[in-house]
Amino acid sequence: VLPDADFLYIGDTARLPYGTKSPATVERYALQAARVLVDRGIDALVVACNTASSVALGALDARWVGLPVVGVVEPGARAAAEATVTGEVAVVATESTVRGGAYQRALTRLRPEVRVRTRACSVLVALAEEGWTRGPVAEAAAHAYLDDWFAPEAQEARPDTLVLGCTHFPMLLDTLRAVVGPGVTLVDSATTTAAALCERLGRPPAAGAAPTGTLAFLATDGPERFAAVGSRFLGGVLRPGQLELVDLAGGRPRAGAGDPASARRRTGRKPPGS
Amino acid sequence: VLPDADFLYIGDTARLPYGTKSPATVERYALQAARVLVDRGIDALVVACNTASSVALGALDARWVGLPVVGVVEPGARAAAEATVTGEVAVVATESTVRGGAYQRALTRLRPEVRVRTRACSVLVALAEEGWTRGPVAEAAAHAYLDDWFAPEAQEARPDTLVLGCTHFPMLLDTLRAVVGPGVTLVDSATTTAAALCERLGRPPAAGAAPTGTLAFLATDGPERFAAVGSRFLGGVLRPGQLELVDLAGGRPRAGAGDPASARRRTGRKPPGS
Numbered sequence: 001v002l003p004d005a006d007f008l009y010i011g012d013t014a015r016l017p018y019g020t021k022s023p024a025t026v027e028r029y030a031l032q033a034a035r036v037l038v039d040r041g042i043d044a045l046v047v048a049c050n051t052a053s054s055v056a057l058g059a060l061d062a063r064w065v066g067l068p069v070v071g072v073v074e075p076g077a078r079a080a081a082e083a084t085v086t087g088e089v090a091v092v093a094t095e096s097t098v099r100g101g102a103y104q105r106a107l108t109r110l111r112p113e114v115r116v117r118t119r120a121c122s123v124l125v126a127l128a129e130e131g132w133t134r135g136p137v138a139e140a141a142a143h144a145y146l147d148d149w150f151a152p153e154a155q156e157a158r159p160d161t162l163v164l165g166c167t168h169f170p171m172l173l174d175t176l177r178a179v180v181g182p183g184v185t186l187v188d189s190a191t192t193t194a195a196a197l198c199e200r201l202g203r204p205p206a207a208g209a210a211p212t213g214t215l216a217f218l219a220t221d222g223p224e225r226f227a228a229v230g231s232r233f234l235g236g237v238l239r240p241g242q243l244e245l246v247d248l249a250g251g252r253p254r255a256g257a258g259d260p261a262s263a264r265r266r267t268g269r270k271p272p273g274s
Numbered sequence: 275v276l277p278d279a280d281f282l283y284i285g286d287t288a289r290l291p292y293g294t295k296s297p298a299t300v301e302r303y304a305l306q307a308a309r310v311l312v313d314r315g316i317d318a319l320v321v322a323c324n325t326a327s328s329v330a331l332g333a334l335d336a337r338w339v340g341l342p343v344v345g346v347v348e349p350g351a352r353a354a355a356e357a358t359v360t361g362e363v364a365v366v367a368t369e370s371t372v373r374g375g376a377y378q379r380a381l382t383r384l385r386p387e388v389r390v391r392t393r394a395c396s397v398l399v400a401l402a403e404e405g406w407t408r409g410p411v412a413e414a415a416a417h418a419y420l421d422d423w424f425a426p427e428a429q430e431a432r433p434d435t436l437v438l439g440c441t442h443f444p445m446l447l448d449t450l451r452a453v454v455g456p457g458v459t460l461v462d463s464a465t466t467t468a469a470a471l472c473e474r475l476g477r478p479p480a481a482g483a484a485p486t487g488t489l490a491f492l493a494t495d496g497p498e499r500f501a502a503v504g505s506r507f508l509g510g511v512l513r514p515g516q517l518e519l520v521d522l523a524g525g526r527p528r529a530g531a532g533d534p535a536s537a538r539r540r541t542g543r544k545p546p547g548s
Contacts, residue, residue: 014299015289020403022496025288123411126400129294136414137397145413222296225369238376249523 001194001205006213010037011230014221018126019094019166021056030056031063032248035268036218050076050165051094054102065207068200073097074194076163076189077106083185084161087114090149092176093165103165117159119126121145121166128168134175142172142179149252150180163187171233173246196221206227218246275468275479280328284311286522288495291399293368293440297329300370303329305337306522310492318342320471324350324440324463325368349470350437350463351380354359357459358435359387364423366450368440369394370541377439391433395419395440402442403503408449416446416453425476437461437534445507482530518548 010033012018018026030052034045045153047053047060052065053071060069080089088262091103097121105115132138146162162184163172170188177186198205220224223243230238236271286292286305300538308319319341321327327345334343354363365377372394381390397415406412420436422428430452432505436458438444444462449462472479489511493500497517504512 014295020496020499021288022499025495116389123397123400123404123406126397130397132397132418135418137411137418140410140414141473144409169304221299222294 001198001207002068002201002213003206003209003211004213006216008037008040008042008216008218010246011021011220013219013226015218017050017094018051019120019125020122021051021096023100026051027056027059029037029248031059034060034064034215036246036248038064038067042067044070044197044201048069048193049167051096051100054093054097054100068197070193070197070200072167072189072193073102074106074193075167076165076187077103077110077187078164079189079192080106080161080187081110081114082160083109083187084114084212086157086160086173087111087161088157088159089114089116089161090146090159091116091118091163091165092145092169093118093163095122095127097165101165110261114159117149117156118165119149121169124172125166125168126253127272128171131232133171138175139179142175146176146179150184152181155232161185161187164189215242217243218247219243220246275472275473275475275481276487277483277485278487280321280490282314282316282490282492284313284492284520285494287493287500287502288522291326291368292323293336293370293377293394293399294396295325295370297370297374300325300331301333301420301536303331303522308334308338310520310522312338312341317340318344318371318471320467321345322441322467323376325370328367328374334418342464342471344471344474346441346463346467347376347439348380349466350439350461351377351384353461353463353466354435354437355381355388356386357461358385358433359389360385360431360434361385362431362433363388363390363435364393364433365390365392365437365439366398366419366443367392368399369396371439377437389431391423391430392439393419393423395443396481399440399442402445405506407445412449416449420453424458433458435459435461438463476507489516491517493517494520494522 012029012033014046015029037045038239045055045060045068049071053073055174057069057071089107095101096120097103098118103118107114126147127133127138127141144155149156149159160183162176162180170190173186195205217230217238223245226243227238286303286307289303292303304321311319319334321331321343327347330346331343365379367377371377372392377392379388381388390434398419401407401412401415423430423433434457436454437449438460438525443450444464447460447462469479491512497519500517501512
């Protein structure tokens with residue numbers, strides 16, 4: 001929707017996944033990741049992770065006053081609030097997102113009468129990373145997590161809306177759709193987050209136009225794995241050569257510690273988005 | 275086997291899992307974790323993680339000369355070398371352990387004629403952490419990873435020994451045993467690692483005696499989750515009150531960074547093992 005924008009991604013691959021970590025740790029990691037992007041002169045920050053959006057958005061907003069910061073929880077909740085007819089909404093997410101309660105709060109604020117059920121589905125993250133998005137393992141896991149809400153014999157009122165509250169879960173869309181059955185809207189916050197970003201920047205969305213901006217990637221570990229997993233997520237646009245390895249934890253190696261992270265490198269090239 | 279020893283565990287919960295990270299990162303993290311233990315006056319170090327044993331044992335040995343360091347790969351390989359009759363050995367492990375090749379090297383050194391096959395099984399780690407060690411998801415995952423080696427219609431020579439090359443996998447022992455079928459020895463390096471430690475310390479193993487030493491736990495994040503997951507692994511001995519939260523990354527918070535890890539605390543109590 002912003003075809004002329006330059007995009008700079010950062011993936012904290014050395015410390016992922018965030019979804020099973022405590023709020024204090026996720027907040028610290030999110031601030032460190034954002035610091036790298038801010039130092040390279042970004043004009044806006046999209047927190048494209050439900051866990052970080054759920055627990056660190058306030059801290060990010062407070063740290064860089066004036067920088068537009070857009071998370072994925074609020075747009076996802078808005079889409080769900082618009083989609084539900086019966087008012088029965090289910091959210092699948094990571095442990096940290098569920099514990100943080102951000103979806104419940106956002107949905108209740110938008111539509112107080114909505115009934116929200118949440119469930120942590122950690123194994124789905126591992127399945128998406130492994131590329132097991134269809135087949136018997138993905139199906140068995142989806143059934144294990146969702147049958148008591150969606151199976152024909154389920155006791156509770158069946159939700160009519162399922163929020164994919166983790167950016168890994170849209171990879172399993174077909175499997176999840178088959179398991180929940182017909183009549184359920186699956187909400188992925190990608191589209192509504194992009195719309196929210198345009199709104200914050202005061203720019204009309206230009207869907208369909210060919211991209212003219214640059215695309216660059218930072219990661220904290222394992223360029224090969226990042227390229228392999230990232231390509232699955234981004235539809236094949238990612239090559240190892242596009243990746244720059246960065247360090248978030250200490251800033252620089254500690255003197256005398258013999259830090260073996262010799263793979264760390266800093267390139268001198270002009271950062272995208274500056 | 276050492277009932278009067280004091281045991282001090284550290285779990286790097288803020289950055290787990292190690293198995294999908296690069297060797298350089300795992301080595302750095304392992305050195306940081308060991309530093310905390312060494313500073314508390316340990317007499318020996320057991321690297322109770324296959325990934326860290328596989329890629330960081332040399333660095334740990336070189337850093338603290340004179341400190342006995344025992345990994346889990348060598349004892350596991352020794353047990354497998356003794357168990358196999360046909361010489362067909364299979365190893366399931368994490369991505370990093372497989373890529374590091376430590377099991378192949380150790381097994382080939384012990385019995386050059388042995389044929390070693392390895393496979394990265396990342397999803398099994400997530401299943402063990404979730405507590406899904408039996409049932410349809412665990413069974414489907416085990417079949418997906420192992421059927422081409424162990425199913426009746428498998429083309430290759432069937433292994434007679436399967437090494438559980440990740441400390442999470444013994445949690446799935448029953449499921450794995452059912453999937454590989456009869457006539458296969460499953461090797462868990464726990465027992466042989468304990469024997470290797472006794473040997474290094476020059477102390478005879480005293481199996482069966484009631485423990486009289488202390489037991490203490492350090493973690494880098496999420497005491498509640500560590501207690502829940504750790505209890506599953508350790509058979510219920512772990513309570514949140516026994517846990518101390520430590521920071522490995524920076525040593526201390528960076529001035530002016532407003533580090534939100536206020537949960538970090540340092541107790542003044544005498545460290546076990548000192």
